[in-house]
Amino acid sequence: MGSSSSSRNKIPNAQELMDQTGFSSAHLLRLYDRFECLDRDNRGYLSPDDFEAVGGLAMNPIGGRIIDAFFSSGQDTVDFSSFVRILAHFRPTDRNRNKEGTQQELPNSRTRKLKFAFQLYDLDRDGKISREELLQVLRAMLGLQVTEEQLQSIAERAIQEADLDKDDAISFDEFKKSLEKVDIDTKMSIGFLK
Amino acid sequence: AENLCNKGQMELFFNPFDNLVCILLGISFTVWFTLLLVFIIVPAIFGVSFGIRRLYMKTLLKVFEWATLRIERGVSIVDFLSVSTIPAIIAKEPTSLEEEIKEIRRSGSNKDLDSATEFELSDIFYFARRGVESIMDDEVTKRFSAEELESWNLLTRSNYNFHYISLRLTVLWGLGLLIRYGFLLPLRVTLAFTGVGLLVFLTSVVGLLPNGRMKNFLSEKVHLMCYRICVRALTAIITYHDSENKPKNGGICVANHTSPIDVIILASDGCYAMVGQIHGGLMGVIQRSMVKACPHIWFERSEVKDRHLVAKRLSDHVEDKSKLPILIFPEGTCINNTSVMMFKKGSFEIGATVYPVAIKYDPRFGDAFWNSSKFGMVSYLLRMMSSWAIVCSVWYLPPMSREEGEDAVQFANRVKAAIARQGGLVDLLWDGGLKRAKVKDTFKEEQQKLYSKMLVGTQEDRSRS
Numbered sequence: 001m002g003s004s005s006s007s008r009n010k011i012p013n014a015q016e017l018m019d020q021t022g023f024s025s026a027h028l029l030r031l032y033d034r035f036e037c038l039d040r041d042n043r044g045y046l047s048p049d050d051f052e053a054v055g056g057l058a059m060n061p062i063g064g065r066i067i068d069a070f071f072s073s074g075q076d077t078v079d080f081s082s083f084v085r086i087l088a089h090f091r092p093t094d095r096n097r098n099k100e101g102t103q104q105e106l107p108n109s110r111t112r113k114l115k116f117a118f119q120l121y122d123l124d125r126d127g128k129i130s131r132e133e134l135l136q137v138l139r140a141m142l143g144l145q146v147t148e149e150q151l152q153s154i155a156e157r158a159i160q161e162a163d164l165d166k167d168d169a170i171s172f173d174e175f176k177k178s179l180e181k182v183d184i185d186t187k188m189s190i191g192f193l194k
Numbered sequence: 195a196e197n198l199c200n201k202g203q204m205e206l207f208f209n210p211f212d213n214l215v216c217i218l219l220g221i222s223f224t225v226w227f228t229l230l231l232v233f234i235i236v237p238a239i240f241g242v243s244f245g246i247r248r249l250y251m252k253t254l255l256k257v258f259e260w261a262t263l264r265i266e267r268g269v270s271i272v273d274f275l276s277v278s279t280i281p282a283i284i285a286k287e288p289t290s291l292e293e294e295i296k297e298i299r300r301s302g303s304n305k306d307l308d309s310a311t312e313f314e315l316s317d318i319f320y321f322a323r324r325g326v327e328s329i330m331d332d333e334v335t336k337r338f339s340a341e342e343l344e345s346w347n348l349l350t351r352s353n354y355n356f357h358y359i360s361l362r363l364t365v366l367w368g369l370g371l372l373i374r375y376g377f378l379l380p381l382r383v384t385l386a387f388t389g390v391g392l393l394v395f396l397t398s399v400v401g402l403l404p405n406g407r408m409k410n411f412l413s414e415k416v417h418l419m420c421y422r423i424c425v426r427a428l429t430a431i432i433t434y435h436d437s438e439n440k441p442k443n444g445g446i447c448v449a450n451h452t453s454p455i456d457v458i459i460l461a462s463d464g465c466y467a468m469v470g471q472i473h474g475g476l477m478g479v480i481q482r483s484m485v486k487a488c489p490h491i492w493f494e495r496s497e498v499k500d501r502h503l504v505a506k507r508l509s510d511h512v513e514d515k516s517k518l519p520i521l522i523f524p525e526g527t528c529i530n531n532t533s534v535m536m537f538k539k540g541s542f543e544i545g546a547t548v549y550p551v552a553i554k555y556d557p558r559f560g561d562a563f564w565n566s567s568k569f570g571m572v573s574y575l576l577r578m579m580s581s582w583a584i585v586c587s588v589w590y591l592p593p594m595s596r597e598e599g600e601d602a603v604q605f606a607n608r609v610k611a612a613i614a615r616q617g618g619l620v621d622l623l624w625d626g627g628l629k630r631a632k633v634k635d636t637f638k639e640e641q642q643k644l645y646s647k648m649l650v651g652t653q654e655d656r657s658r659s
Contacts, residue, residue, distance in 0.1 A: 034330055056328025059638045061645070062318065066325040090326050120318055138313070141321065143642030146650050154313045154649065162315060170315075179316055187297075187319045190327055 017081055021088035022106045027192055031087065035080050045077040046070075061141045065120050072119070089116045092189040111176075113188040118175050128169040131155060234385065238422035247431045247583070251559070254582055258558060261366060313649055374580045382427045382579040389423035390476075394483045396420070401486025410516075413487035414465050421462035430584040432459055439590035440464050441519040441549035444512055446541055449551040450613055451523035453564040454571070455578065456553055459586060466521035467491060467511060471498055489517055505544060512546040519549065524606065537606040547593045550609050552617035556585040589616045 011017070011032050018028060036042075038050050051067045052058055060066065070078050070086050088107035105112060121129045121137050134155045142151065162170045162178040170178075237243055396416040403409045425432065440463075441447040447466060449456060460466065468490045472478055481492055491511060497503050511517050524537035542548065555562045559582045564574050578584065591612055596605045 031330070038329075051329065054328055057325050059641060060321055060325040060328070061638055061641050062321045063325055063638075066322060066329075087326065087330065090323065117318055117322060120322055121315075137318065141317070141642065142646045142649070143639055145639075145642050145646035150650060158313055158315060175315065182316045182319075184319075187316070188323060190323060190330070 011080065013081060017084055020106075021084055022091055022094065022108060023084065023088060028084065031084055032080060035083055045079045046083065047077055061143065062120060062137065065123075065137070065140070068123075069116065069119060072125070086116075089113055090188060090190040091192065093185045108189070110184050113184050114176055114179065115172070117188065118172050121170075121175075128167075128171050129175065130169045131159060134158060134170075230381075230384075234426050235388070235423060238426060239419045241418065241422060247426075247429060250429070251431050251583060251585060254559065257366075317645075370582075374582070378429070379576075379580045382429065385423060385427035386575075386579070389420050389427055390480065392423065393417075393420035394480055397483045397487040401483070410488065416487060417465055417484075418462065421458055424458050425462045428455065428458070428578055428584050429582075430455070430459060430586065432463075432585075433587045434463055435587065435589045436592075437463075437590060439549065439592050441466070441551075441590075441593075442547075443517060443519060444515045445519045445547040445549050445593065446508075446512065446544065447519050447521045447549045447551055448524050448537070448541060448609060448613075449521070449553055450617065451525045452553065452555060453562045453574070453578075455562060455584065456523065457521070459553065459588060460521060460551065463588070465518050467518040469493075469508070469520055469522055471495055491520065501540065505540065508541070509544045509546070512544060524610075537610045539602040539606050542596065542606045542609070543602040545596065547595050548605075548609055549593050550591040550613050552589045552591065552613045554587050554589075554617040556587075559583045559585045562586070587617075591616055 011028060014025065014028060017023070018025060023031070035046070038054065039046055040050060040053070048067055048071065051070065052063075057063045057066065070083065073082075085107060089112060091106075091108040093108055093110065094106070118129070119125065121133055123133050123136065135151060138151055138155055146154075159168065159170065162174050164174050164177065165171075233244060233246065393416070396419075397413070400409060400412045400416055403412070447460070449460060457468065461468075465488070467488070468484070470481070470492060472481055472492045472494055481490070484490055485492060489511070491507055493504065493507075508520060511520060520541075522541045524541050561581075562578065562584055569577070594605075594609055594612070596602070600608075
């Protein structure tokens with residue numbers, strides 16, 4: 001019983017988070033409410049099964065990889081600030097940021113967004129997407145709907161197109177180059193309501 | 195001698211005062227209990243109503259309207275909108291997988307559109323975005339948090355967005371608090387104890403009678419009376435629609451589930467055989483005494499897992515036409531009354547006539563949803579009893595039977611759609627157990643199928659040409 005007051009005081013390091021992620025205080029509050037909602041046992045952090053209980057995520061073919069992105073630093077719990085930092089990758093790019101004024105790159109810059117997507121492919125985080133890793137992602141996205149041969153040929157074609165230095169793997173720069181014309185900003189951004 | 199004299203004087207001084215206090219207390223208690231008896235317990239026994247609760251409801255609504263107006267005036271329009279009417283944080287675009295992936299490729303590719311339907315590295319953007327969107331706001335998890343209200347019903351627990359607006363409003367809220375906790379809560383708790391106590395006592399007494407028509411008649415009356423007292427204990431204002439469709443013997447009554455109060459609401463208008471697990475403690479005492487008066491179906495914890503045993507007992511009960519209709523909540527868990535989730539097929543396999551019932555609570559007066567992961571039973575009941583009132587509507591839908599060529603799942607979905615339609619609730623495909631368990635892989639497969647159709651479809655064309 002009792003009311004939960006929506007004051008900023010319950011979010012630790014609110015100002016720091018706002019500066020580092022670019023979220024407004026209103027968004028931060030809503031995200032905190034969401035965090036509390038996902039944290040079903042009220043432990044103050046999230047674990048993989050809290051994410052797995054999100055229906056929309058469980059039906060996503062790469063749901064498991066997205067969850068891994070939250071736990072990438074080897075820990076098995078996510079606190080609110082880590083949660084927000086990952087979600088910040090999906091903020092729309094700020095059009096009118098003063099280039100000289102930025103001391104640190106915000107998570108929603110083009111490069112950071114690409115890096116996030118790259119890491120969804122690059123499971124072992126060695127900086128390259130190997131043929132094996134590409135096959136694994138394709139298998140996740142296509143399930144049992146395609147045969148092994150079809151999968152191999154899709155992967156083969158993709159590597160041939162993107163792999164410029166012919167080392168049979170796609171590095172981050174090659175990844176960036178092959179996507180240079182794609183409008184990352186709208187495709188890797190989520191429309192936050194004001 | 196002086197001391198004695200003084201003491202004597204003081205005693206004389208206090209005694210009449212004491213007496214006066216005692217007399218006053220005595221009178222107020224008597225008045226209190228008489229009022230209780232006349233206005234609440236006697237009508238409960240006979241099933242009539244003075245209409246006091248409806249009058250109370252109308253008054254409350256007027257007060258809430260006034261309170262909402264105050265808020266609208268006190269806060270600027272922008273604040274008000276952002277604070278109270280937009281529950282979502284993100285805007286989700288309703289585009290399909292195919293459209294979106296094509297668009298992503300169109301923006302990045304030099305090739306013309308027709309040949310560009312092969313895998314691109316950028317395809318993953320679509321899945322990543324959808325996945326993160328659902329982390330921030332998804333259909334399923336939202337159903338489980340209490341419906342957010344647009345007006346304020348003077349209960350801070352239901353709307354945490356409203357800060358201090360004006361003195362008058364705060365005073366009103368404080369007054370509301372005083373009335374609810376100081377007057378209504380004790381009254382309701384007394385009634386609740388009376389109702390439950392009478393139930394246990396009278397059903398045990400009726401249980402002593404030999405089986406027969408007299409026993410059934412008395413048991414019916416006893417159950418109805420006690421449930422009606424409980425209804426008044428919650429100040430529940432219930433409107434029953436289409437009572438001609440009320441469940442009959444040998445049938446199964448299914449309803450959507452929002453809180454344990456659903457049982458009280460339905461059982462105060464008709465007699466049902468309850469189904470459930472035997473609990474310990476007070477609950478168990480109530481269950482054991484209820485079953486003495488008329489046959490309810492209680493399972494031991496170990497028996498619950500055995501689906502065949504459960505189905506057998508239910509079908510045995512249903513075949514005996516002299517036994518009361520069974521009351522079942524097929525969602526298996528409490529949902530927040532904005533939607534109806536997947537029905538478990540067990541009760542639909544038995545082959546009896548199904549009587550669907552839709553229960554819709556009016557959220558303006560108090561949130562009846564039991565979030566079992568957040569609140570225990572006792573704190574939930576206390577919350578309920580310190581709300582203003584519980585207003586709900588019950589619709590008895592016409593009976594349904596399983597048709598030729600329909601399997602249990604389809605039948606269940608048909609019943610679910612009917613209930614959702616009648617109650618104005620959203621008909622969701624999701625399994626109510628989702629909030630605790632993982633979703634089935636069939637949904638994931640659908641996504642994979644859609645995506646592979648895009649890619650593999652073109653492979654086939656290529657191999658042909």
